[in-house]
Amino acid sequence: MEITTSLVRTLVDRQFPQWTDRPLTLVDPAGSDHVIHRLGDDFSVRLPRHAGAVDQAKLEFEWLPRLAPHLPLAIPSPVAVGEPDLGYPWHWSVSRWLEGSVATVDDDSPAVAVALADFLLALQSRPTGSLGSGRPLGDRDAAVREAITQVAGVFDAGALTEVWEAALAAPAWDRPPVCFHGDFHSGNLLTAGGRVTAVIDFGGLGAGDPARDLMMPFTLMSAANRTIFRDRLGVDDATWARGRGWNLAGGLNAYCSYAAVSPRVAAATTRQITAALAG
Structure with missing residues (x-):
C-alpha cells in the first residue's frame, strides 16, 4: 500500500489535533511491515503496509505497558491508536520515540x-x-x-x-x-x-x-x-x-x-x- 507523508500528516491532524504543530519526517529505511514517521522529537507514527501487520497497533497498546516494567531493556511505549480513515483501512499507532540505530x-x-x-x-x-x-x-x-x-x-x-x-x-x-x-x-x-x-x-x-x-x-x-x-x-x-x-x-x-x-x-x-x- 502506498502511504505518503501527506496522508500521515492529515491522519494525525484529524485524529490527534494536539500534535498538529509537530513536524513529521519519514524514517527510511523503516522495515517491511510499516511506514514510520518521526513526529516531533518525542513520537513515532507507524502505519502498516500490508494486512499481515494490521493487528500490531492494538496488540502493542494492550501488552507493552504490562511488560515494560519487568524487562531490562527499553521497549516501545504506545501512546495512541489511530483509526482507519481517509481511505486508509487499518489501525495505526503513535509511540514514544526510542533513541538508537x-x-x-x-x-x-x-x-x-x-x-x-x-x-x-x-x-x-x-x-x-x-x-x-x-x-x-x-x-x-x-x-x-x-x-x-x-x-x-x-x-x-x-x-x-x-x-x-x-x-x-x-x-x-x-x-x-x-x-x-x-x-x-x-x-x-x-x-x-x-x-x-x-x-x-x-x-x-x-x-x-x-x-x-x-x-x-x-x-x-x-x-x-x-x-x-x-x-x-x-x-x-x-x-x-x-x-x-x-x-x-x-x-x-x-x-x-x-x-x-x-x-x-x-x-x-x-x-x-x-x-x-x-x-
Whole structure:
C-alpha cells in the first residue's frame, strides 16, 4: 500500500489535533511491515503496509505497558491508536520515540549476548494471559522447501535441507508456554555506543515455544557469542535445533523477497543463512 507523508500528516491532524504543530519526517529505511514517521522529537507514527501487520497497533497498546516494567531493556511505549480513515483501512499507532540505530554485526560482543539472553529470560517469566501461539514451524514446510530450491545456486541446498529437517524432527516444546517476542532478530534491535538501547516491533508477540526467539544469535552474533548467549539462556539441543529452523525460515523468506532489490537485506540474510548452517 502506498502511504505518503501527506496522508500521515492529515491522519494525525484529524485524529490527534494536539500534535498538529509537530513536524513529521519519514524514517527510511523503516522495515517491511510499516511506514514510520518521526513526529516531533518525542513520537513515532507507524502505519502498516500490508494486512499481515494490521493487528500490531492494538496488540502493542494492550501488552507493552504490562511488560515494560519487568524487562531490562527499553521497549516501545504506545501512546495512541489511530483509526482507519481517509481511505486508509487499518489501525495505526503513535509511540514514544526510542533513541538508537538498528543493530549491525559491529555491535556484537559478549556483553550484548548476555544482555539479550537476560531480556529473553525476563520476557519468558511473564504471565502469558490471552496471548496467541502463532503458527507452528511445520506450517512453513512447503514455503521453506520452495525457497531452498530458489536459492540452490547461492547456498548449499542439501545442507539447508538437513538443517530444516532436523528442526522439524526435533522434539516439540513440552513445557508450559512462555512469552516470546516472535521476531527477535537484529533488525528489531536498537543500539548506541556498543550497547543495546531497545527491543522494538512486537507484532509477533505470543506464547508458546521459546525457539521462535532464537533468530537473534544467527542474525547478530559470532559463533563464540552465540555460545555465550545459549549458555546464559539455558537452551537445550532440541530447542536450539527448532530455533535454527525458525531462523532459516525467516532468513530464506527475506532473502527470496528482498535480496534482489536491497543490497542491505542481501548481505544481512546471507549472513543469517550462513550462520544457521554453521549452527
